[in-house]
Amino acid sequence: MARKITNNRKIINTAAAWGIGLLIFFPILWTILTSFKTEATAIADPPVFLFFDWTMENYSVVQERSNYGRFLWNSIFIAGGSTILGIIVAIPAAWSMAFVPSKRTKDILLWMLSTKMLPAVGVLYPIYLLFIKFGLLDSVLGLTIVLMLINLPIIVWMLYTYFREIPGEILEASRMDGASLKSEILYVLTPMAVPGIASTLLLNFILAWNEAFWTLNLTAAKAAPLTAFIASYSSPEGLFYAKLSAASTMAIAPILVLGWFSQKQLVRGLTFGAVK
Amino acid sequence: MGTITLKQVTKSFGDTQVIPPLDLQINDGEFVVFVGPSGCGKSTLLRLIAGLEDVTSGHIEIDGADATNIPPSKRGLSMVFQSYALYPHMSVRKNIAFPLKMAGIEPEIAKKKVEDAAQVLNLTDYLERRPGQLSGGQRQRVAIGRAIVREPEAFLFDEPLSNLDAALRVNMRLEISELHQELATTMIYVTHDQVEAMTMADKIVVLQAGVIEQVGSPLELYSSPANRFVAGFIGSPKMNFIEGETAAKYDAHAIGVRPEHFILSNKQTKDGWEGKVEVSEHLGSDTFFHINAGKQGVLTVRAIGEYALRHGDACWVKPDEDRIHRFDAAGLTLGS
Numbered sequence: 001m002a003r004k005i006t007n008n009r010k011i012i013n014t015a016a017a018w019g020i021g022l023l024i025f026f027p028i029l030w031t032i033l034t035s036f037k038t039e040a041t042a043i044a045d046p047p048v049f050l051f052f053d054w055t056m057e058n059y060s061v062v063q064e065r066s067n068y069g070r071f072l073w074n075s076i077f078i079a080g081g082s083t084i085l086g087i088i089v090a091i092p093a094a095w096s097m098a099f100v101p102s103k104r105t106k107d108i109l110l111w112m113l114s115t116k117m118l119p120a121v122g123v124l125y126p127i128y129l130l131f132i133k134f135g136l137l138d139s140v141l142g143l144t145i146v147l148m149l150i151n152l153p154i155i156v157w158m159l160y161t162y163f164r165e166i167p168g169e170i171l172e173a174s175r176m177d178g179a180s181l182k183s184e185i186l187y188v189l190t191p192m193a194v195p196g197i198a199s200t201l202l203l204n205f206i207l208a209w210n211e212a213f214w215t216l217n218l219t220a221a222k223a224a225p226l227t228a229f230i231a232s233y234s235s236p237e238g239l240f241y242a243k244l245s246a247a248s249t250m251a252i253a254p255i256l257v258l259g260w261f262s263q264k265q266l267v268r269g270l271t272f273g274a275v276k
Numbered sequence: 277m278g279t280i281t282l283k284q285v286t287k288s289f290g291d292t293q294v295i296p297p298l299d300l301q302i303n304d305g306e307f308v309v310f311v312g313p314s315g316c317g318k319s320t321l322l323r324l325i326a327g328l329e330d331v332t333s334g335h336i337e338i339d340g341a342d343a344t345n346i347p348p349s350k351r352g353l354s355m356v357f358q359s360y361a362l363y364p365h366m367s368v369r370k371n372i373a374f375p376l377k378m379a380g381i382e383p384e385i386a387k388k389k390v391e392d393a394a395q396v397l398n399l400t401d402y403l404e405r406r407p408g409q410l411s412g413g414q415r416q417r418v419a420i421g422r423a424i425v426r427e428p429e430a431f432l433f434d435e436p437l438s439n440l441d442a443a444l445r446v447n448m449r450l451e452i453s454e455l456h457q458e459l460a461t462t463m464i465y466v467t468h469d470q471v472e473a474m475t476m477a478d479k480i481v482v483l484q485a486g487v488i489e490q491v492g493s494p495l496e497l498y499s500s501p502a503n504r505f506v507a508g509f510i511g512s513p514k515m516n517f518i519e520g521e522t523a524a525k526y527d528a529h530a531i532g533v534r535p536e537h538f539i540l541s542n543k544q545t546k547d548g549w550e551g552k553v554e555v556s557e558h559l560g561s562d563t564f565f566h567i568n569a570g571k572q573g574v575l576t577v578r579a580i581g582e583y584a585l586r587h588g589d590a591c592w593v594k595p596d597e598d599r600i601h602r603f604d605a606a607g608l609t610l611g612s
């Protein structure tokens with residue numbers, strides 16, 4: 001028997017969902033609003049919500065003081081590069097785990113995931129030393145590699161769940177049709193997994209874009225992405241809230257737009273394989 | 277050429293041996309059917325020949341050359357899967373052309389071959405469609421088209437008709453048989469349906485628990501089954517087995533009589549077994565009676581055409597003495 005959902009219940013659920021949504025979005029909204037205030041209004045007590053003199057001043061100051069374009073380019077390069085590199089490494093890995101699993105496959109998957117439970121700061125020291133040794137400090141290449149490795153477990157996991165949904169017989173058919181392993185992955189598996197690969201790409205691009213620990217610790221001036229751009233406006237005295245907010249808004253705007261337009265892919269990506 | 281030889285082939289999954297050492301010879305151009313109940317290892321055997329599973333021990337030879345360690349893509353065999361296993365993201369044309377593309381055949385020649393295959397299989401109008409837009413029978417044809425374009429040494433069919441409805445199944449059975457006549461290529465066909473086996477095969481391999489029970493032509497298996505399992509598996513409805521006193525009269529542990537080898541009468545006969553009709557199945561061309569014949573047990577008896585016996589009627593059945601199969605206690609057929 002289907003559960004009967006009464007109208008009252010529906011209203012309560014909808015209100016709760018909106019409430020939670022607004023609660024999560026509020027800091028972002030507040031940041032965006034603050035970015036249009038003067039520094040004085042920004043720290044006004046009681047805080048001003050909507051009725052203040054809107055100004056674009058913070059944006060022009062931020063634009064003058066630092067080169068937004070360079071940070072943006074670094075972010076795109078690092079997030080894009082690490083995601084693409086990750087996918088190239090993860091597709092064969094996920095293929096073997098999904099289609100030729102061994103007794104240890106489950107253990108390996110869990111072990112990979114467990115590395116995500118390690119606090120990043122725990123490996124900062126060795127990675128820092130490695131970066132010095134290989135001359136990778138403050139380089140986009142170094143950051144791309146680190147972020148790729150950081151997100152690799154998630155990429156492999158996501159692809160693995162997608163691949164599991166693809167009937168093995170189709171891959172066997174391609175083998176019978178004379179396809180080599182490379183052709184099998186290139187012409188049969190990958191095109192069939194396009195929706196899954198797309199949402200994996202998106203999610204990891206966002207994760208890499210927002211990653212702050214490694215980007216802040218391993219870059220100085222040359223390779224600094226937008227996360228470092230934001231951080232450069234946070235001062236201990238905290239007197240430049242409006243400018244900090246303007247910088248933040250500029251940093252999150254591209255990813256917000258991307259996320260908005262790919263909502264469907266993202267939701268599908270995160271729930272795929274959960275329901276049979 | 278498409279001779280396939282299995283020498284002492286075994287297969288184990290973990291500690292479970294699904295195929296004990298097995299030898300089999302398949303000659304060029306033969307239509308061989310592997311038949312047996314589900315779980316008897318017939319599909320595994322086919323997958324071993326295809327190379328989709330590795331043999332645990334033993335050798336597989338294709339055209340006299342050892343193919344045991346050759347990957348499936350290099351064995352020169354084509355396979356039609358139960359689920360059709362078409363590439364959902366490709367049009368019918370691309371599906372059929374895929375093996376040619378993999379073989380590096382020039383697009384112009386490939387195009388011609390695809391169109392020829394489509395012609396044979398009545399798929400010309402559907403070449404630009406995706407598999408998802410086709411009916412089950414059409415999908416099956418695409419799968420066959422994909423298998424024939426590369427002109428393999430042998431075709432492997434893994435229960436290709438079990439997803440089709442009954443009427444279509446009869447049609448496709450005929451089409452596959454015709455295809456075999458036309459191409460004269462070796463075909464290995466796996467099914468659990470003994471009717472498919474009987475109607476299509478040159479040679480039937482009956483399997484049970486990974487062991488070959490008997491190899492022979494359909495009529496050989498029908499008229500001289502090697503043991504009780506084959507006798508019961510081949511033929512529909514099943515052979516009747518009678519044990520005890522009656523069998524002892526024939527100097528056997530059990531005797532087997534096919535439903536069509538009884539003489540049925542509604543009048544008392546001198547040496548007939550008396551029985552009572554429990555169920556009658558009227559098919560028009562035949563009538564099947566389930567007759568409770570006392571100590572002989574319930575017998576299935578076939579009468580040609582309509583036969584005026586109803587539930588509860590008394591009747592007398594007598595086996596055709598020349599057509600009685602005798603089995604020993606181990607189930608092996610006794611010589612006459």
